[in-house]
Every structure is written in C-alpha cells, then in structure tokens.
Amino acid sequence: DSQESHQPFYFDVRGSSFEMPSGKAENGDYPPTLTASESEQLLSTIKDWSIANGLAVRPPLSLVKSDSDPHGILATTAPVTLFPSPFPRVCFEQAKSIQKSYNKLYAAIAQDEKFLGSIVQEILEVDEFIAQLWQVHLKVKEEGYVQNLSLGLFRSDYMVHQSTNDHTPTIKQVEFNTIASSFGGLSSQTSRLHKHLSISDYSLLDNPLLARNLDLPENSSTTSLASGLRVAFDTYKSTSQPLHDCCIIFLVQDPERNIFDQRHLEYALQRDNSPIPVFRLPFGQILSRTSVAKTTKRQLLYHVPSHTSTIFEVAVVYFRAGYGPSDYPDESAWKARFQIERSNAIKCPTILTQLAGAKKVQQVLASPTSPDTPSILNRFIKDSPKEIEDLEKTFTNIYPLDESSSGLSARKLATDPADCKGYVLKPQREGGGNNTYRTAIPPFLKSLPETYWKSYILMEIITPPPVHNIILRNGVLEQGGVICELGIYGTCVWDQGTGEVIHNEEAGYLLRTKGDKSEEGGVAAGFGSMDSCRLV
Numbered sequence: 084d085s086q087e088s089h090q091p092f093y094f095d096v097r098g099s100s101f102e103m104p105s106g107k108a109e110n111g112d113y114p115p116t117l118t119a120s121e122s123e124q125l126l127s128t129i130k131d132w133s134i135a136n137g138l139a140v141r142p143p144l145s146l147v148k149s150d151s152d153p154h155g156i157l158a159t160t161a162p163v164t165l166f167p168s169p170f171p172r173v174c175f176e177q178a179k180s181i182q183k184s185y186n187k188l189y190a191a192i193a194q195d196e197k198f199l200g201s202i203v204q205e206i207l208e209v210d211e212f213i214a215q216l217w218q219v220h221l222k223v224k225e226e227g228y229v230q231n232l233s234l235g236l237f238r239s240d241y242m243v244h245q246s247t248n249d250h251t252p253t254i255k256q257v258e259f260n261t262i263a264s265s266f267g268g269l270s271s272q273t274s275r276l277h278k279h280l281s282i283s284d285y286s287l288l289d290n291p292l293l294a295r296n297l298d299l300p301e302n303s304s305t306t307s308l309a310s311g312l313r314v315a316f317d318t319y320k321s322t323s324q325p326l327h328d329c330c331i332i333f334l335v336q337d338p339e340r341n342i343f344d345q346r347h348l349e350y351a352l353q354r355d356n357s358p359i360p361v362f363r364l365p366f367g368q369i370l371s372r373t374s375v376a377k378t379t380k381r382q383l384l385y386h387v388p389s390h391t392s393t394i395f396e397v398a399v400v401y402f403r404a405g406y407g408p409s410d411y412p413d414e415s416a417w418k419a420r421f422q423i424e425r426s427n428a429i430k431c432p433t434i435l436t437q438l439a440g441a442k443k444v445q446q447v448l449a450s451p452t453s454p455d456t457p458s459i460l461n462r463f464i465k466d467s468p469k470e471i472e473d474l475e476k477t478f479t480n481i482y483p484l485d486e487s488s489s490g491l492s493a494r495k496l497a498t499d500p501a502d503c504k505g506y507v508l509k510p511q512r513e514g515g516g517n518n519t520y521r522t523a524i525p526p527f528l529k530s531l532p533e534t535y536w537k538s539y540i541l542m543e544i545i546t547p548p549p550v551h552n553i554i555l556r557n558g559v560l561e562q563g564g565v566i567c568e569l570g571i572y573g574t575c576v577w578d579q580g581t582g583e584v585i586h587n588e589e590a591g592y593l594l595r596t597k598g599d600k601s602e603e604g605g606v607a608a609g610f611g612s613m614d615s616c617r618l619v
C-alpha cells in the first residue's frame with residue numbers, strides 16, 4: 084500500500100485527528116486564510132475538476148449499504164488538500180535521485196533467496212501469513228520457476244527529518260513497498276489539480292504572492308508506472324513465443340473504492356499507439372478465470388468471461404490485491420496464488436519480491452554498522468560505496484524485538500512507559516492500520532505471548548517540521564497542522580537468473596498528508612489525503 088487500497092485514505096489509527104478551522108492560520112500566510120466566499124469558490128472548482136479528471140473514489144460502503152447507491156454509480160472527490168503543501172526542495176531532489184539505487188537494491192534482495200530465507204525463518208513459526216507465502220515459493224521452486232523476469236512497481240516512502248545540529252532537512256525512509264504500491268494514478272492528477280488552481284482560483288485570492296511563487300514539480304506517476312508495465316509486457320512478447328494474443332491482468336480486490344487510481348494506469352496502457360488489453364480480475368476469481376497450459380512453458384491463460392472461447396495469454400500479472408491475509412480467506416486463495424506464481428506470466432511482484440518488502444528486511448538493512456560489521460548493503464550493491472552511503476543516509480533507527488542483544492535492549496525500550504514514546508511498533512503487514520504507536524506499545528506487547536515479539540520491529544518516530552494545510556474530505560473542510568509523507572515510485576525489470584537489470588527508472592511521486600494531532604489522550608482516527616509538493 085502501499086496499497087491501503089481496501090481503505091483508500093486510511094493512514095494509521097492512533098496517528099491523528101483534526102482541528103476544525105480556528106480562524107487565522109499560525110503559519111504566516113500559507114495556506115492563506117480564506118474568506119467564506121473564497122473557500123466556496125475553491126470547493127466548487129475542485130468538486131468539478133476532480134470528477135472531470137478522475138481524481139475520485141467510490142463512495143464509502145456505509146452510503147452504498149444504506150441503499151443510497153444501489154446500482155453503484157456514484158463517485159466522489161478523493162480527499163485532497165486545497166493547496167500544495169510546502170516541501171523542502173533538497174529533500175524532494177534527494178528522494179528522487181536515490182530511487183534507481185533503491186530499485187537496484189530491492190531487485191538484488193529479491194534475487195537473494197538465501198538472505199530472504201534466513202529472515203523468513205526467524206518469523207515463520209509466529210507469522211502464519213509469511214509462512215504461507217514462503218511455502219508457495221518453495222513449492223514452485225521444487226518444480227522449477229519457468230519465468231525468470233520480474234517486474235517491480237515500487238514506492239519508497241519518506242518523511243522530512245530536521246537534524247537537531249544544523250537544521251538541514253533530510254529525508255528518512257518510512258518504508259519501502261514492493262507490492263500494490265498505490266495512488267500513482269491519482270497522484271499525477273493531484274499535481275495537475277494544484278497546477279490548475281494556481282493559474283485559476285489561487286490567482287484571484289486576496290494574497291497575490293501566491294500564484295507567482297508556486298514551484299510545482301511535474302509528476303509523471305501515471306504514465307511512468309504504465310511504462311514499467313509496458314516494458315514487462317513487451318519483453319514477455321519478444322522472449323516467450325506466445326500461443327495467443329497477450330494481455331495484462333490487474334489482480335484486484337472486490338469491491339474496490341480506490342478503483343480510479345487503478346483505472347488511470349489501465350487507460351494509460353490503452354492510450355498508446357499499440358494499446359495493451361487489460362483485464363481486471365478479482366483475487367477470488369483467479370481459479371475460475373485462469374488456467375495454466377499443460378506445457379513445459381506453463382503459459383497463464385485468461386478466459387474472457389463474456390466469450391469463454393476467447394483466450395488471452397497473460398504476459399504480466401499486476402497485483403493490487405494479495406498483500407495481506409484478508410485476501411486469503413481459505414485454501415483455494417493460496418492455490419490461486421500458487422497458480423500465478425508457477426505460471427510463465429511476469430509477476431509484479433513474485434513472492435520473493437513481495438517478501439523483500441517486509442518490514443523485517445528494512446530493519447536488517449538499517450542495522451548499525453561498524454568497522455567490524457560493514458553494511459549489509461555491500462551484499463547487494465557491488466563496487467558503489469557512494470550509492471550505499473546515499474541509501475544509508477535515508478535510514479532511521481529500526482530495531483528487532485528478538486533475542487539478539489539489540490533485540491533485548493529494544494524490548495526494554497518498547498516496554499518502558501517513558502522510552503516507548505519515541506517509537507512505532509510494526510508487524511510484517513501492508514496496507515495501513517497495522518501499527519501500534521508510542522505509549523500503546525507496552526500494553527500491546529504485554530497482551531502478546533513473548534514468542535510473538537520477534538515478528539515485530541520497533542522504529543523511531545520521524546517528526547517532520549510543522550506544516551499547515553486545509554483538507555477537503557467528503558465535502559467538509561478541515562484545517563490545521565499536517566504531516567506530509569512523500570513517496571517516490573520506481574519501476575524495475577530484472578532477470579532473476581542472470582541478475583541483469585533490463586529496465587530501471589524513477590517514476591514520479593506521491594504526497595500524502597494527514598492531520599498531525601498525536602495519539603496522546605485517546606484514539607482518534609487519522610485519515611490521509613492526496614496532496615502535491617510546492618517546493619520551497
């Protein structure tokens with residue numbers, strides 16, 4: 084989430100709540116204080132622009148369930164900020180410039196079965212989901228993988244960290260997503276929306292500085308992610324002597340509120356001179372709508388439901404589902420995952436690539452180094468100390484909670500009512516809503532058998548400098564302090580056999596913004612919104 088697609092704008096439960104507008108913003112003149120008629124004008128522009136351009140989501144299930152939308156025809160503006168949030172230019176550049184190194188790093192990790200195996204081994208017995216993913220991989224390995232090519236549509240997420248010494252802002256990585264990295268389709272639209280507002284409504288505001296001074300970077304997330312899919316598709320066609328016309332499958336959840344995000348990528352693939360057939364396949368229908376050819380090649384065949392005699396050969400399977408246990412309610416869902424994994428289709432991602440995105444992997448990469456224990460990154464990135472140094476600059480402290488010596492001291496931190504305040508506890512899960520924050524950590528850990536602790540990691544909380552903005556959500560404006568999270572997309576195609584990287588690109592950005600109220604004093608729901616960067 085990467086993902087977060089089952090709950091599109093859900094960030095983290097204990098993260099935040101919002102203040103309602105409280106008169107003048109404390110943040111100088113940005114965002115500007117709006118008169119009632121100014122916010123009404125902005126709102127009406129955004130409501131129309133967003134629907135006209137697909138910056139939209141399906142309405143909440145509560146509305147659908149209440150029979151207000153029995154035919155599922157409604158769509159609504161995705162939660163979005165009224166203004167692009169100020170974001171340090173140096174940090175934006177830093178995050179973009181490092182993305183290809185991250186792509187390369189994670190492609191190398193995905194090829195290192197021994198390394199992943201050793202990490203998986205540590206948590207197998209207490210994490211059933213990870214264990215089952217690993218089982219699927221082992222089963223396919225036993226009969227032999229037929230497809231060596233892998234596609235990664237990655238997203239590396241960061242927050243700005245202000246160093247206490249010299250106050251220069253740097254980025255610190257929150258996490259790296261290797262499966263179902265979402266919002267790329269909506270993100271380029273959000274950048275376009277803010278650009279549109281800057282030449283229309285913003286210039287009519289009482290604050291004339293605004294329109295002139297906005298530095299809004301280009302955002303190619305939709306077309307760049309589609310290009311990644313296209314490269315994998317073209318490579319499949321030219322290397323696999325297909326039996327049928329080829330297609331791309333989007334494996335999805337059903338229902339999906341964040342569907343337009345996915346549709347933008349689909350439409351971009353079809354807009355080209357050589358359009359690619361795309362089919363949306365709910366995860367639960369894999370076994371009824373696909374089959375594997377009984378050939379040594381094990382082509383994945385897609386049977387078009389309305390014309391069952393029409394068969395496509397699946398060149399690429401793009402997962403927007405399957406990243407968490409809820410997509411695997413029974414044994415047949417695991418059979419379905421196995422069917423995809425053993426087929427000749429290029430997977431985005433393979434099981435190994437999915438596992439490379441585990442929080443536990445991120446923790447191992449961030450392990451402290453010393454002259455005696457050089458960085459583990461040397462295992463994956465050869466002869467490029469500068470790249471390793473640049474990657475390491477984005478790491479923050481992450482600790483295991485196992486029985487190693489650093490694990491044992493982290494257990495002390497995590498269970499101490501004072502020390503735990505600077506930390507977030509994460510399990511090996513994706514999609515948002517799985518973390519435990521600060522003072523909620525000790526009671527949470529105590530509710531678990533100690534044997535389970537090792538499947539969690541303990542991470543320092545990153546506290547970005549304060550930013551103010553106004554969020555439009557479900558027709559209502561919320562104004563106050565916000566926390567921004569920058570994601571940089573990356574696309575990578577590599578050969579698991581030879582290690583050759585066939586394609587490696589940085590692929591646009593995502594800015595997500597949520598209210599900054601801490602979890603202190605209660606549990607308030609924290610919801611994110613789409614945003615874009617105003618470089619400062």
Ligand code: ADP
Pocket residue numbers: 084085094095098240242257258507509512513514515516517518542543544545546568
């Ligand atoms: P997921 O894979 O479920 O998205 P994340 O690691 O991204 O898990 O955590 C979810 C959210 O929790 C993030 O989007 C961010 O808002 C918050 N968060 C996670 N780690 C940190 C951190 N180290 N500092 C501050 N906030 C964090």
Ligand code: MG
Pocket residue numbers: 084085258259260512513514515
């Ligand atoms: Mg994630």
Ligand code: MG
Pocket residue numbers: 084085240258515
């Ligand atoms: Mg995340």
